[in-house]
Amino acid sequence: MAAVEDKAIPSEGPVKDRFGMTSKRAVGADERLASTGRLTQWLRRPEAGAAGGLIATIIIFALLPGASNLYSLQGSMTFLTLAAELGIIATAAALLIIAGEFDLSVGSMVGFAGVVIGLTVKYWGLPLWGGIACAFAVAILTGYVNGLIVVKTRLPSFIVTLASLYILRGLSIGITRAVTGRTQIPYILDGAPDPATAGLFNGHLLTGFFHWMGTQGWIATRTDGIPFVVGIPMSIVWWLGLTVLAGYVLTQTKYGNWIFATGGDLNAARNVGVPVDRVKIALFIYTACAATLLATIQVMEAGSADTTRGLLKEFEAIIAAVIGGVLLTGGYGTVYGVLFGALIFGLVQMGIFYTGIDTDWFKVFLGIVILMAVLVNNYIRLKALGRGGGK
Amino acid sequence: MTQAIQPAMELRGVSVNFGSVRALQDIDIKVYPGEVHCLLGDNGAGKSTLIKVLSGVHRPSKGEIFVDGKQVAFRSPRDAQDLGVATVFQDLGMISLMSITRNFFLGREPTKSSLPFSRIDKERANTIARQAMADIGIDVRDPTQAVGTLSGGERQSVAIARAVHFGAKVLILDEPTSALGVHQAAMVLKFIIEARMRGLAVIFISHNIHHAYPVGDTFTLLNRGRNRGTYAKSEISRDEVISIMSGGEDLKAVEAEIAGLLAQIGNRPSAAP
Numbered sequence: 001m002a003a004v005e006d007k008a009i010p011s012e013g014p015v016k017d018r019f020g021m022t023s024k025r026a027v028g029a030d031e032r033l034a035s036t037g038r039l040t041q042w043l044r045r046p047e048a049g050a051a052g053g054l055i056a057t058i059i060i061f062a063l064l065p066g067a068s069n070l071y072s073l074q075g076s077m078t079f080l081t082l083a084a085e086l087g088i089i090a091t092a093a094a095l096l097i098i099a100g101e102f103d104l105s106v107g108s109m110v111g112f113a114g115v116v117i118g119l120t121v122k123y124w125g126l127p128l129w130g131g132i133a134c135a136f137a138v139a140i141l142t143g144y145v146n147g148l149i150v151v152k153t154r155l156p157s158f159i160v161t162l163a164s165l166y167i168l169r170g171l172s173i174g175i176t177r178a179v180t181g182r183t184q185i186p187y188i189l190d191g192a193p194d195p196a197t198a199g200l201f202n203g204h205l206l207t208g209f210f211h212w213m214g215t216q217g218w219i220a221t222r223t224d225g226i227p228f229v230v231g232i233p234m235s236i237v238w239w240l241g242l243t244v245l246a247g248y249v250l251t252q253t254k255y256g257n258w259i260f261a262t263g264g265d266l267n268a269a270r271n272v273g274v275p276v277d278r279v280k281i282a283l284f285i286y287t288a289c290a291a292t293l294l295a296t297i298q299v300m301e302a303g304s305a306d307t308t309r310g311l312l313k314e315f316e317a318i319i320a321a322v323i324g325g326v327l328l329t330g331g332y333g334t335v336y337g338v339l340f341g342a343l344i345f346g347l348v349q350m351g352i353f354y355t356g357i358d359t360d361w362f363k364v365f366l367g368i369v370i371l372m373a374v375l376v377n378n379y380i381r382l383k384a385l386g387r388g389g390g391k
Numbered sequence: 392m393t394q395a396i397q398p399a400m401e402l403r404g405v406s407v408n409f410g411s412v413r414a415l416q417d418i419d420i421k422v423y424p425g426e427v428h429c430l431l432g433d434n435g436a437g438k439s440t441l442i443k444v445l446s447g448v449h450r451p452s453k454g455e456i457f458v459d460g461k462q463v464a465f466r467s468p469r470d471a472q473d474l475g476v477a478t479v480f481q482d483l484g485m486i487s488l489m490s491i492t493r494n495f496f497l498g499r500e501p502t503k504s505s506l507p508f509s510r511i512d513k514e515r516a517n518t519i520a521r522q523a524m525a526d527i528g529i530d531v532r533d534p535t536q537a538v539g540t541l542s543g544g545e546r547q548s549v550a551i552a553r554a555v556h557f558g559a560k561v562l563i564l565d566e567p568t569s570a571l572g573v574h575q576a577a578m579v580l581k582f583i584i585e586a587r588m589r590g591l592a593v594i595f596i597s598h599n600i601h602h603a604y605p606v607g608d609t610f611t612l613l614n615r616g617r618n619r620g621t622y623a624k625s626e627i628s629r630d631e632v633i634s635i636m637s638g639g640e641d642l643k644a645v646e647a648e649i650a651g652l653l654a655q656i657g658n659r660p661s662a663a664p
Binding site for chain 1: 448468472478480482486487493496497498502508510
């Protein structure tokens with residue numbers, strides 16, 4: 001499986017056995033191995049479909065009116081930010097799906113974590129970092145409870161987390177209205193100014209470089225000389241960082257091996273000693289924490305919390321994962337594909353806006369893309385197993 | 392056949408009850424290093440339950456298990472493996488979308504350092520997996536290919552190579568040839584002999600006497616959850632094994648019944664061309 005292994009070891013000819021004899025090739029003789037070209041090998045990677053889809057999407061929008069705005073520095077940053085916000089939770093969702101489970105409570109967790117930050121900072125008087133720490137503590141607990149119920153009851157995680165979806169959303173609205181009388185918590189940052197903490201989530205990277213590019217006249221600036229794009233938003237930095245980290249864990253460490261095995265065949269994995277329950281619980285905690293990271297970024301950017309934040313995000317995360325080549329039945333996928341999936345999502349969302357197409361069509365497009373992605377995934381999986389798919 | 396004094400694995404008076412169902416009753420088995428011990432029985436004889444007791448999936452309701460003369464109580468298959476009792480289950484415990492190497496080392500991945508998030512040493516893993524397979528006589532060109540691309544016999548051989556490599560002293564094979572064609576079954580039987588030559592105690596569970604008889608040294612016959620006797624190969628013929636397995640008299644009754652049926656069909660006018 002090319003996606004998981006970096007490279008095949010070079011063939012040194014037939015291996016000698018302990019008697020120093022060349023072992024006979026038992027089955028699958030050389031002449032029966034069809035030679036696979038580089039293109040075929042590349043196409044067998046699970047992220048191939050998403051990469052192709054991304055290239056197609058980029059080209060389509062380049063040909064449509066409004067392309068110059070969409071692909072300008074400002075436009076690019078906008079769709080990259082959208083992709084980043086989705087990508088942060090989609091990467092976590094992808095790992096969980098590879099391990100064979102779903103977390104439908106991700107979107108509600110985004111809303112709930114925002115409310116926790118808002119209430120603890122504004123009404124309990126906690127410092128900003130304290131509020132964020134509370135939100136992550138709540139996330140760890142939520143993820144742990146979700147995971148524990150799933151592994152102990154062996155109920156489908158789809159049902160268990162569907163319950164969490166409603167419970168968390170209900171708690172967000174109920175608690176916020178009880179405390180504040182409204183469903184929004186505005187001006188959170190005003191009472192607790194902490195630019196250093198907030199900057200971790202809503203700041204920008206390389207501001208000096210972008211300013212310098214502005215003074216050189218390479219990028220558009222306002223009349224006062226400050227560029228429209230002041231730097232790379234932290235959300236993008238978090239997204240790329242988490243993707244690389246998740247990719248490393250999944251493909252390079254034993255934990256990644258355990259994740260694939262847990263989703264690939266639970267009993268087989270358990271029998272060889274993989275702690276499948278701990279793998280699942282850890283990943284439920286990760287999805288809840290990813291949702292909380294997204295909530296923190298949104299709260300820091302908007303300065304307010306809203307109980308409806310993150311609505312339907314759980315489905316968008318699953319869609320990005322599936323577009324990215326993650327098999328819904330578990331056991332197969334990459335996080336780099338999810339990166340492409342999130343990019344397609346952000347690009348289409350902004351592209352439809354810039355081209356002036358009625359944004360109502362976005363959902364139609366999304367539905368079609370999901371269907372295509374699943375078909376492509378299925379094909380690639382069969383390819384990986386060396387069956388079907390013609391030559 | 393070399394018989395060491397101490398059995399590699401021994402069951403004494405093992406019984407397993409599932410509610411009111413007595414799946415196994417008073418089973419005594421001794422398996423010695425360097426022997427292939429065949430557990431034979433028809434469907435429902437208790438083979439599956441026995442294998443689950445041997446491999447650590449079930450704990451016996453009564454009785455004792457000894458490994459190398461020491462009494463043990465397995466809590467999980469991993470427990471049993473750590474004591475050198477490796478089981479290749481009928482479904483093989485292979486994950487078809489993962490590579491040969493990843494399957495081979497699953498749960499025991501070699502890492503480059505002991506840090507928590509250390510990389511898997513893939514080159515070493517690939518080389519070891521390839522060599523371990525070569526040792527039992529299979530040349531795998533590409534250990535990174537998915538297990539799902541292998542044939543049934545090859546998968547079986549990966550599972551056996553894995554068990555042997557990780558220091559199994561007792562190798563339990565659950566119906567290793569039942570799903571295979573003639574050629575592949577022969578290949579797997581070859582691995583069984585190879586494992587025996589290395590001094591492993593092999594427990595070979597089967598209902599196919601034609602696969603078990605040629606490679607077996609000792610035969611334990613199960614019927615309706617009871618041990619119907621353990622015999623050395625020299626003491627028992629293939630036909631006697633079949634007769635005891637099926638309950639002896641039962642088979643004669645079945646034969647008579649079939650003969651009767653055939654006679655009936657033969658008398659029908661429509662059967663004549």
